[in-house]
Amino acid sequence: MASAETNPRRDGAGAAGTLAAPLALVMRLVDWPMRALQRLIGERRMAYVFILPNLAFFSLFVFLPLVINFVFSVTGGAGLFPSERPYVGAQQYAYLFDCGSFLDPSSCREDHFWRGVYNTARFTVFQVTAMVLFSLLTAVVLNMKIRGRGFFRAVYFFPVLLSPVVVALTWKWILQRDGLLNAALTSLGGERILFLVDPSWAMFWIVFVSVWAHMGFYTLILLAGLQAIPADLYEAAEMDATPRWRMFWRITLPLLWPNMIVVIVLALIKGVQTFDEVFVLTGGGPGTATLMIVHYIYETAFANQVQNFGLAAAASVVLGVVLFALTLAQLAASRRKGAA
Amino acid sequence: MQRKHWISAVAATAGLAIGLMASTAFAQTTVRIAWYSDGNEGEVLADLLKRFEAGNKDIKVVLDQVPYKAITENLPVQLASGQGPDIARVVDLGGVARYALDMRPYLKDASYWEKNFGPFLPWMRPEGDSSAITGFMTQLTVTGPFVNKTLFEQAGTPLPGPKATWEEWGKAVKDVAAKVKAPFPLAMDRSGHRFFSVAVSEGAKVFDDKGEPAVIDEGFKRGAKLVYDWHQNGTMAKELWGSVSGTAYRGANDEFKNAQVVMYQSGSWQIAQFDKTVGDAFDWVAVPSPCGAGGCSPMPGGAGLVAIKTTKSPEAVAKVMDYLASEPVLSEFYARSLFVPGHLGIAAKGLDYAGATPQGKAALKVFSDQVAQISPAAYKLQGYANNRVIFNAVISRLGQAISGEGSLDDAYKRIESDVAQQIAERKK
Numbered sequence: 001m002a003s004a005e006t007n008p009r010r011d012g013a014g015a016a017g018t019l020a021a022p023l024a025l026v027m028r029l030v031d032w033p034m035r036a037l038q039r040l041i042g043e044r045r046m047a048y049v050f051i052l053p054n055l056a057f058f059s060l061f062v063f064l065p066l067v068i069n070f071v072f073s074v075t076g077g078a079g080l081f082p083s084e085r086p087y088v089g090a091q092q093y094a095y096l097f098d099c100g101s102f103l104d105p106s107s108c109r110e111d112h113f114w115r116g117v118y119n120t121a122r123f124t125v126f127q128v129t130a131m132v133l134f135s136l137l138t139a140v141v142l143n144m145k146i147r148g149r150g151f152f153r154a155v156y157f158f159p160v161l162l163s164p165v166v167v168a169l170t171w172k173w174i175l176q177r178d179g180l181l182n183a184a185l186t187s188l189g190g191e192r193i194l195f196l197v198d199p200s201w202a203m204f205w206i207v208f209v210s211v212w213a214h215m216g217f218y219t220l221i222l223l224a225g226l227q228a229i230p231a232d233l234y235e236a237a238e239m240d241a242t243p244r245w246r247m248f249w250r251i252t253l254p255l256l257w258p259n260m261i262v263v264i265v266l267a268l269i270k271g272v273q274t275f276d277e278v279f280v281l282t283g284g285g286p287g288t289a290t291l292m293i294v295h296y297i298y299e300t301a302f303a304n305q306v307q308n309f310g311l312a313a314a315a316s317v318v319l320g321v322v323l324f325a326l327t328l329a330q331l332a333a334s335r336r337k338g339a340a
Numbered sequence: 341m342q343r344k345h346w347i348s349a350v351a352a353t354a355g356l357a358i359g360l361m362a363s364t365a366f367a368q369t370t371v372r373i374a375w376y377s378d379g380n381e382g383e384v385l386a387d388l389l390k391r392f393e394a395g396n397k398d399i400k401v402v403l404d405q406v407p408y409k410a411i412t413e414n415l416p417v418q419l420a421s422g423q424g425p426d427i428a429r430v431v432d433l434g435g436v437a438r439y440a441l442d443m444r445p446y447l448k449d450a451s452y453w454e455k456n457f458g459p460f461l462p463w464m465r466p467e468g469d470s471s472a473i474t475g476f477m478t479q480l481t482v483t484g485p486f487v488n489k490t491l492f493e494q495a496g497t498p499l500p501g502p503k504a505t506w507e508e509w510g511k512a513v514k515d516v517a518a519k520v521k522a523p524f525p526l527a528m529d530r531s532g533h534r535f536f537s538v539a540v541s542e543g544a545k546v547f548d549d550k551g552e553p554a555v556i557d558e559g560f561k562r563g564a565k566l567v568y569d570w571h572q573n574g575t576m577a578k579e580l581w582g583s584v585s586g587t588a589y590r591g592a593n594d595e596f597k598n599a600q601v602v603m604y605q606s607g608s609w610q611i612a613q614f615d616k617t618v619g620d621a622f623d624w625v626a627v628p629s630p631c632g633a634g635g636c637s638p639m640p641g642g643a644g645l646v647a648i649k650t651t652k653s654p655e656a657v658a659k660v661m662d663y664l665a666s667e668p669v670l671s672e673f674y675a676r677s678l679f680v681p682g683h684l685g686i687a688a689k690g691l692d693y694a695g696a697t698p699q700g701k702a703a704l705k706v707f708s709d710q711v712a713q714i715s716p717a718a719y720k721l722q723g724y725a726n727n728r729v730i731f732n733a734v735i736s737r738l739g740q741a742i743s744g745e746g747s748l749d750d751a752y753k754r755i756e757s758d759v760a761q762q763i764a765e766r767k768k
Contacts, residue, residue, distance in 0.1 A: 076768045077765065199743070283590075284585030284588070289745075299585075303588075304732055308762070310765075
């Protein structure tokens with residue numbers, strides 16, 4: 001039996017009390033001016049006072065750069081400061097959208113932008129499809145009572161913890177001419193394949209590496225959704241001798257749908273923003289086969305001798321509009337599902 | 341007793357005040373240098389700067405050693421925002437020239453600079469300026485091929501002679517690679533300088549009679565066709581030119597050091613690295629730039645140490661630059677870094693590269709001799725302020741053609757439009 005002096009709960013309460021005393025003092029100090037302010041502006045307006053610090057932070061680091069980016073997109077020249085840049089109106093946008101046919105990037109004046117758009121679209125479609133399918137499959141398996149479940153959950157999540165550059169460099173060493181995969185292929189009597197020099201292989205591998213690196217995160221979201229599905233639904237279905245695939249189709253998928261939407265939209269947004277892994281793994285090549293839109297923006301703004309901030313800013317605005325539309329679609333889909 | 345304490349306190353305060361005044365009197369001016377290295381030159385410079393500081397207690401020099409990419413991509417933004425270093429080692433001499441400080445009012449003897457760095461000073465001057473002294477060449481680079489002589493010997497193929505053409509070299513290295521099963525018969529850095537050493541030798545003029553860029557001519561097309569065909573027939577592997585997009589640089593240093601490359605078209609700055617890393621693993625030699633319809637010209641280039649005009653201490657900057665550009669200091673720098681000198685006096689006297697192996701010394705001699713072969717077109721391109729616009733357009737578009745995205749004719753049209761668009765943007 002623990003004595004009163006050594007009781008950990010009492011000690012804990014003592015420590016909490018020690019911490020609570022100065023906190024209470026601070027609260028009392030703040031209380032008076034806050035009450036005065038509330039009397040002055042009214043209770044309803046107090047909410048704005050509380051969101052003001054975060055709003056100021058957000059404005060400084062998000063809204064202001066957005067506005068500056070837009071200002072840059074309607075200016076030209078190579079100057080850095082807006083005051084050094086002549087106003088050109090929608091010229092940068094007109095330049096980006098000057099195309100013979102939007103389906104043929106080589107007919108566009110700024111063909112690299114459109115190659116970036118098409119590559120990003122292709123990458124996003126393949127990557128999101130593969131990501132959702134494999135994450136779902138993995139989550140369903142990891143939700144079963146299998147041996148070593150905790151270990152496998154950790155294994156699938158581990159790549160998420162790695163830096164994208166580390167992921168890309170590791171896979172580069174595996175895929176290059178004298179890499180691990182070619183060593184394995186040639187030792188089995190096969191032909192060496194230049195995985196990162198052949199355009200089709202390059203696109204396949206950037207999708208593969210991206211899914212490998214990020215799948216753990218989406219699996220975790222789906223796993224949380226699966227665990228929230230009441231077990232009695234499955235028990236009732238089992239009593240009715242419902243086949244497993246039907247249970248999956250009629251119970252699991254509909255109840256997992258809100259999580260699926262989150263996964264799809266997050267993967268979609270991340271897919272459109274892809275840059276670092278692809279930049280390190282393929283450098284946008286071969287040719288422009290894996291040139292993504294964010295890579296195009298970076299090249300245009302920083303890698304050329306004439307750093308074309310105006311054109312890069314216009315491309316960023318276009319990208320921003322696409323991302324905004326995707327976010328609205330996500331909100332609409334979530335609301336529709338919520339209403340249903 | 342109390343009085344004694346009082347006196348001690350006054351004495352301590354007075355001592356502190358005197359110390360403070362003394363430290364103000366000996367206040368150091370800090371000069372910051374942004375520097376990148378290809379080999380050991382950063383260590384050599386740090387060593388030389390220590391000696392400078394020992395003799396100039398009032399100046400502290402901070403050497404920021406940064407990656408090459410930071411110099412080409414981050415430094416221009418820093419300079420445009422007025423937040424750059426006081427001195428920077430740059431390769432895009434024309435691009436950075438508008439931020440450069442004209443040091444003439446602060447230099448000990450401007451005529452020394454004009455006499456010894458004369459031909460290179462225009463490379464570092466802002467457009468329209470014909471007299472400013474903004475910096476000096478930390479190295480004069482000359483493009484040219486390195487050849488793995490051991491692979492030639494193993495294949496039993498004789499090395500082509502000093503006036504051999506690019507086509508002859510192409511055939512010879514392909515033959516050697518086939519016999520010794522080397523994966524890269526010919527490798528060329530994915531760089532505008534390296535491409536133009538082929539194109540200028542094939543007769544590319546780059547500029548029209550008015551001095552405006554006219555990149556695509558018959559000489560250029562001959563050079564581009566050679567490089568394109570080499571990729572199609574396997575003389576060049578696609579890993580360098582065809583594997584990445586845009587303006588990305590790719591080199592084959594590691595492949596050459598691993599004896600996978602028969603001939604590596606690169607430049608004089610690689611000597612120190614190969615001298616140190618290849619050792620006696622195989623015999624390598626630098627050979628004179630191969631010839632074409634327009635001669636046998638390499639491309640000149642190099643890195644310059646440039647003073648930046650936003651500096652708050654131009655006198656101190658000029659003092660550091662005077663020291664580094666002085667003949668004994670610069671001789672030591674070039675000799676220890678195994679660089680081709682960009683100082684006419686030192687070049688005329690010749691340098692003893694005491695730290696180099698016989699292979700390294702022989703390579704330095706080949707590249708030094710090649711300076712005389714540089715054509716006026718090559719010099720003009722190097723001195724053109726917007727040369728990187730041309731280089732980048734060529735790398736990007738030729739790379740696309742090589743990887744199968746369009747024809748060479750498509751690439752020519754795109755190169756012309758890219759150059760015109762970027763130069764127009766700069767003029768806005």
